[in-house]
Amino acid sequence: MTSAEGRAVPSRPRTRSTRRRPLAVVALAALLALATAACGGAAASAAPDTVRLVITDEPPTLEPCDASLTSTGVVVRSNITEPLAERDPETGDLEPLLATSWAQTAPTTWTFELRPGVTFSDGTPFDAAAAAFAVDRAVNGTIGCDVEGYVFGDTDLQLATPGPLTLQVSTPEPDPILPLKLSFVEMVAPSTSPTEKVREPVGTGPYTVGTWDAGTRLVLERNPTYWGEAPAFARADYQWRDDPTVRAAMVVNGEADLATGLGPEDGADELGVSFPNNETTALRIQADQPPLDDMRIRRAISLCIDRNGIIRALFNGDAQPAAQLVPDGVVGFNPALDPLPFDVDQARRLVDEARADGVPVDTPLRFIARTGMFPRIEQVVQAIAYQLGEAGLTTGIEMMDTAEQNSYQQRPFPEGAGPYLLMIQHGNQSGDASNSVDQYLRSEGYQSSWGTPEFDALIDRAEAQAGDARQEALGQLFAQEPESIHQYAYIAHMRGILARSPRLDYEPNSATGDEMRLAEMAPIPGGRP
Known part of the structure; x- marks a missing residue:
């Protein structure tokens, strides 16, 4: 019930979809649980009223206005606020x-x-x-x-x-x-500081912050005054492990009910669930720094990405090659676009041509990525860096934690950072490409390194449209960006994998990578950890 054209949107009773699984699936889950116990795994006893989640890293904050950070949003959004x-x-x-x-x-x-x-x-x-x-x-x-x-x-x-x-x-x-x-603005209590960010917010959601032992665990407790239907679990216990095989093992061994950010090789086996996570991976090219300010170098970088090979060898075939920042299903997705081919020879010719014109192509490029951003990210970075070297570009890989990587991703960027390539993963949860365009493609966008006044004007005109005209105008932006800006070397539209305990009723969806609504989780009667 969208309202893009100004019509009133009626209220309906508050209901959270629990997406119950068929009884056959529940029965299978119970058998899997018995099998796990029979194998003698180090299963921890699970309190029936607690859901245990193991995520990739500790939230840097629970500040709701920073919930666009994945590690914050998966805890805060629609849970606390x-x-x-x-x-x-x-x-x-x-x-x-x-x-x-x-x-x-x-x-x-x-x-x-x-x-x-x-x-x-x-x-x-x-x-x-x-x-x-x-x-x-x-x-x-x-x-x-x-x-x-x-x-x-x-x-x-x-x-x-x-x-x-x-x-x-x-x-x-x-x-x-x-x-x-x-819908991206979480409501916080008037007692919240208007001049400082908060670590533990006060919201209207079905849960409140119980205890937060920094570096160890975070527990949310059911909000006894919640206005809607009480969630099935009285509390949610979050832990974090940076090794995906450890996260998967915690579910397999009964120590957790749900683990996020897994790859197909991480050992979740029958408990692994693949889902469309709405994320697109890409390299953002710091296009205001030489030699990256030369369009030929930026195009050469895109030509060095073996998208099909990466998807086949490192993503187990569970992704789609990307030619734009948003996936199918988002208003503005352009189905006519194809990724640049993988062509290191052509990339080398462009680098040589730029060198002959005096472009400092031998300047080392920093290649920055966040540890744990997606499964096998280190191997993906290494594969791309190797091909860049084959094309005549020198890169130095720097793996960072969330906070440090964000300082390079969000304005204001660090002074004196030099030319760098930044691995990003963008999930458009709004369903409209303007959310992506404004921050990633505008010349002064929050997560944009470069642009032009002419392209900004095209964005303004596109975002003033509605309906079919909006779809067409936003789609044309994605077609023109590689030709006039080429700030990004797109890699893949991703899918996610999580591990789900046989005792947990929860169906992931395209929003799961950015928010996990605890009210959509419930215990399976008779299920065992």
């Missing part, structure tokens, strides 16, 4: 949550009616004033929220509260998808 509306990952519809309806009541104004009877976990009422505070803090504030750069850029919002449960949001120019953008 909630937005006004949320997108159904299967249908793409924007559905009511803390707002019951919305409509475009003026060319630059959207009006939201809020759900009555909702309180934050500290007892504070959720009303229009609280919603206005949360939006203002995240979008108009000065604390450097990721959601500001990730979704809104330099746009400031004007907020009004004509009634206790009525919120009006105005933009400088008409924005046909403002409700979609606001």
